[in-house]
Amino acid sequence: MAVNTASPPDIDLTDLNRFVDGFPYEVFARLRREAPVWWHPPTGHTPGGEGFWVVSRYRDVLAAAADTAAFSSDGTAVRDGGGTLLEDLPPGLAPGTLLNMTDPPRHAKFRRLFQGSVAPRALAAIAGDLADRAAEIVGAAVERGECDFLVDVAAELPLQAVAQLLGVPQEDRHRLMGWANATLDYADRDLGQMSEISERAAAEMYAYGSELLERKRADPGDDLLSVAATATIDGEPLTPMEQQMVFSLLIAAGSETTRNAVAGGMLALAERPGTWRELARDRALLGPAIEEILRWTSPTPYNRRTATAATEISGTAVRAGEKVTLWWASANRDPAVFTDPDSFDVRRSPNQHLAFGRGPHFCLGAGLARMEMRVVFEALLDRVGEFAVTGPVERVRSNKHTGIRHLPMRLEPRRART
Known part of the structure; x- marks a missing residue:
């Protein structure tokens, strides 16, 4: 087996300043070619001062994501810390406890608890409500004319939806967003660090979640937190930390990623007004357009795994315990899979993007995210004629989330046809 250590010396994917202007696709194009x-x-x-593997080609990312025996989402069986972030998290905090940081067979049992809540039948039951909410959100933004599209539109529907699904009072939803922003954004810190703001947000979120879970245990409803509070796996209830981690995960995954796909998609369309007019003329293109937005924005650019034993990736030796990062965003621009991958093409077909991951850890909320994106863009197509970015786009300083903090836009109402 070959050991691939050759690399351009100027690449540092842990320097978060590389990501403040967007994901560095040119860096990964170079890596796909050279290493x-x-x-x-x-x-x-x-x-931790520790190196790690960067896997950038579609075929290699796909193969590693499917092989949960060789590449663990927990990792603590072979090292002192693990998880799916680049920085090690201690055992019992998230690795082995948080749904997306568990391995089979527990992962499948854990996941099964929540599948019914996001199954097609359950989503169909809330589709009308989501469409009504989206129409109201977009209508208010169009009436104002000027808005922060990320805050006023892209974030609002996922936030309302996740509050409803979790059983959180709607009046508290912006608190959830504030906590998610503070814990996921590295504006005031670097990888592996906590700041005063992020520590306070984490503590407040934990206290809020603990109180809410206690109420759900005493008086469960039909929401996801009630499931977490009362469900069992192999006859045993989820631990208090597992329940708390469900709350934290669903706040982040249920609101943050979808809002960034919507905002990133709207930004791509603002740069291509002809494409917006094409969608307005032919709504049948909206489904393929949503898939292209997901590929284009790749809201979660990477996930980490830990090698459980000596193995290899495309002939490159990987040792047990080493960190392996799977870069979905790079795979989604691989020219071996996508024709003209750096073009935004709402007619792209096929489009087997990896924005939701692949394998056993395929995003549980993918159907919900697609539905939310569809109703938001349908509402926008119904009500918005022309639109433009009116100020600087402020992005999240993170290599883990391709996020936008603020997106100032002007939305002009669609003229009624005569």
Whole structure:
């Protein structure tokens, strides 16, 4: 087996300043060509001073994501810390406890608890309500004319939906968003660090979740938190930490990723007004357009795994315990799979993007995210004629989330046909 350590010396994927202007696709194009399975040496920004593998080609990312025996989402069986972030998280906090940081067979049992709540029949039951909410949200933004599209439109429907699904009072939904922003954004810190703001947000979210879960245990409803509070796996209830981690995960996954796909998609369309007019003329293109937006924005650009034993990726040796990062965003621009991958094409077909991951950890909420995106864009197509970005786009400083903080826009109402 070959060991691939060759690399351009100027690449540092742990320097978050590389990501403040958007995901560095040009860096990954270079890696796919020169070192598709690359050992990233530690730098002054790297958590724990430990290097890690960077997997950038579609075929390699797909293969590693499917092999949960060789590449663990927990990782603590072979090292002192693990999880799906680049920085190690301690055992019992998230690895082995948080749904997306567990391995089979517990992962499948854990996941099964919540599948019914996001199954097609359950989503069909809330589709009308989501469409009504989207129409109201977009209508209010169009009436104002000027808005922060990320805050006023892209974030609002996922936030209302996740509050409803979790059984959180709607009046508290913006508190959820504030906590998610503070814990997921690295505006005031680097990888592996906590700031005063992020620590306070994490503590407030934990206290709120604990109180809410206690109420759900005493008086359960039909929401996801009630499921977490009362469900059992192999006859045993979820631990208090597992229940708390469900709350934290669903706040982040249920609101943050979808809002960034919607905002990133709207930004791509603002740069291509002809495409917007094409969608307005032919609504049958909306489904393919949503898939292209997901590929284009890749809201979660990577997930980490831990090698459970000595293995290889495309002939490159990987040792037990080493960190392996799977870069979905890079795979989604791989020219071996996507024709003209750096073009935004709402007619792209096929479009087997990896924005929701692949394998056993395929995003549980993918159907909900697609539905939310569809009703928001349908409402926008119904009500918005012309639109434009009116100020600087402020992005999230993170290599884990391709996020937007603020997107100032002008929305002009669609003229009634005569």
